Amino acid sequence: MKKFDYLKPTSLDEVFSLMEKFGSNAKLIAGGTDVMVLLKRKRIFPDVLISLRSVPNMAYIKDEKDKIRIGSMTTHRELETSTVIKEKLTALYDAVINLGSVQIRNVATIGGNIANAAPSADTACPLLVLDASCLLISSKGEREVELKDFFIAPGETVMKQDEILKEFIIPKPSKLSGSAYWKLSRRKAMDLPILGVAISLAMNEDKSIKKARIGLGVAAPTPIRAFKAEEFLTGKFLTDEVLAEAGNIASKEASPRDSIRGEAWYRREMIRVLTKRVATISFKRANIV
Amino acid sequence: MKGMKKELITLRVNNEDYEIFTYPNKTLLEVLREDLMLTGTKEGCSEGACGTCTVLMDGKPIRSCLMLAVEAQGKDITTIEGLSEDDELHPIQKNFIEQGAIQCGFCTPGMILTAKALLDENPRPTEDDIKVAISGNVCRCTGYAKIVKAIKESSK
Ligand SMILES: Cc1cc2nc3c(=O)[nH]c(=O)nc-3n(C[C@H](O)[C@H](O)[C@H](O)COP(=O)(O)OP(=O)(O)OC[C@H]3O[C@@H](n4cnc5c(N)ncnc54)[C@H](O)[C@@H]3O)c2cc1C
Numbered sequence: 509m510k511k512f513d514y515l516k517p518t519s520l521d522e523v524f525s526l527m528e529k530f531g532s533n534a535k536l537i538a539g540g541t542d543v544m545v546l547l548k549r550k551r552i553f554p555d556v557l558i559s560l561r562s563v564p565n566m567a568y569i570k571d572e573k574d575k576i577r578i579g580s581m582t583t584h585r586e587l588e589t590s591t592v593i594k595e596k597l598t599a600l601y602d603a604v605i606n607l608g609s610v611q612i613r614n615v616a617t618i619g620g621n622i623a624n625a626a627p628s629a630d631t632a633c634p635l636l637v638l639d640a641s642c643l644l645i646s647s648k649g650e651r652e653v654e655l656k657d658f659f660i661a662p663g664e665t666v667m668k669q670d671e672i673l674k675e676f677i678i679p680k681p682s683k684l685s686g687s688a689y690w691k692l693s694r695r696k697a698m699d700l701p702i703l704g705v706a707i708s709l710a711m712n713e714d715k716s717i718k719k720a721r722i723g724l725g726v727a728a729p730t731p732i733r734a735f736k737a738e739e740f741l742t743g744k745f746l747t748d749e750v751l752a753e754a755g756n757i758a759s760k761e762a763s764p765r766d767s768i769r770g771e772a773w774y775r776r777e778m779i780r781v782l783t784k785r786v787a788t789i790s791f792k793r794a795n796i797v
Numbered sequence: 798m799k800g801m802k803k804e805l806i807t808l809r810v811n812n813e814d815y816e817i818f819t820y821p822n823k824t825l826l827e828v829l830r831e832d833l834m835l836t837g838t839k840e841g842c843s844e845g846a847c848g849t850c851t852v853l854m855d856g857k858p859i860r861s862c863l864m865l866a867v868e869a870q871g872k873d874i875t876t877i878e879g880l881s882e883d884d885e886l887h888p889i890q891k892n893f894i895e896q897g898a899i900q901c902g903f904c905t906p907g908m909i910l911t912a913k914a915l916l917d918e919n920p921r922p923t924e925d926d927i928k929v930a931i932s933g934n935v936c937r938c939t940g941y942a943k944i945v946k947a948i949k950e951s952s953k
Pocket residue numbers: 535536537538539540541542543544545560580581606607608609612615616617618619620621622623624628629630631671672673674698699700701844845846
């Protein structure tokens with residue numbers, strides 16, 4: 509690894525002034541599970557690493573009246589062992605229990621997973637279907653960006669050079685709603701998804717769909733929502749035909765590519781299969797009788 | 798390059814305090830093995846994938862190849878050398894030997910520390926709990942069955 513300086517600011521103000529001072533020569537580091545690998549593979553050459561780990565109050569799960577706030581420095585293990593996440597944000601729970609392995613989850617953060625902006629980021633699809641927003645802050649102030657507008661390209665987001673990701677804001681799912689995530693991979697642990705599908709459904713009393721959200725990972729250059737398939741599902745009842753058509757539409761909205769993990773045609777095929785499967789699980793979790 | 802100097806860092810490893818003069822780009826794994834001569838912790842992939850470098854940080858298993866030594870200051874680090882007391886092996890170590898869960902031994906330190914963290918948190922894990930816990934530790938020799946059995950034995 510190239511030599512670098514390592515700075516451990518203990519307040520956000522200090523983080524901002526260091527970011528301003530070093531500009532593009534600095535790299536932020538949270539848990540470091542992506543950054544360390546990039547450094548070792550000589551893909552990045554920062555002069556300075558600015559660690560967020562000594563900044564207080566960056567790791568939390570706040571269960572408020574109609575929102576859940578997750579601090580960007582919260583580790584996947586903290587999410588996995590939180591009853592709020594397990595009971596209320598089930599799609600996110602599905603993602604974090606199979607992310608890496610326990611040794612990775614003990615240090616890797618949700619903020620790092622999203623800021624890194626890999627098309628395969630496991631928490632991205634669940635956060636997309638849970639209508640999460642990102643709170644970005646800089647020395648100048650803060651702004652909220654919906655996650656669906658956050659990713660630009662692999663490794664690229666709307667975050668400016670002077671901004672950091674502070675927290676995720678997630679509206680509390682209504683009653684009669686359920687969500688799920690399915691990571692398609694050769695093994696459950698220690699493998700990035702070939703494809704990831706997350707769905708959340710909010711149901712009406714009569715079992716028709718009030719609101720649908722479909723998130724696809726590794727199906728395009730960034731994690732995406734399948735807006736047309738969502739719109740198609742709205743107001744419908746979950747029959748086999750409806751699910752099959754939703755899968756067809758979602759598959760057409762995707763633009764997967766061939767990669768070492770899987771070929772594009774296979775991903776398209778599996779979007780159909782998984783849309784059906786994950787919607788069925790979400791519906792069951794909505795507990796509508 | 799300007800500014801990139803060695804730093805004095807303090808690490809607490811196996812209940813002893815060490816002062817080490819090193820570069821900020823050294824990983825905890827490198828410092829453990831090269832400065833402290835604690836070579837029980839192994840380097841396999843060096844990219845977080847194999848689990849041989851697992852150590853405990855404040856009781857939780859982490860990858861020492863992905864952790865910078867500077868970042869490990871102020872934490873309690875346990876390596877495989879820290880498990881035995883005097884000449885007495887830790888019960889998990891004994892069970893690994895008795896159950897034949899060790900062949901070449903390269904994965905063993907990481908496996909045992911991961912198992913210790915599991916058992917400290919959940920003294921009666923199911924076989925599935927054990928398999929999930931060690932899913933980030935690769936063993937090229939044993940086929941895992943005896944490792945799972947050794948951990949199961951240690952939970953009694
Ligand atoms: C062995 C292994 C297995 C893995 N398995 C998976 C897996 O199954 N699924 C998966 O999705 N990922 C996986 N990963 C990738 C990685 O662990 C995750 O993406 C993780 O969540 C990154 O978080 P971190 O805190 O370690 O980020 P870091 O490496 O510290 O940072 C990642 C990026 O985000 C930036 N950043 C971090 N925090 C902030 C912030 N608050 N504001 C602005 N920018 C920020 C950093 O500058 C950097 O560019 C794996 C990695 C390894 C090494």
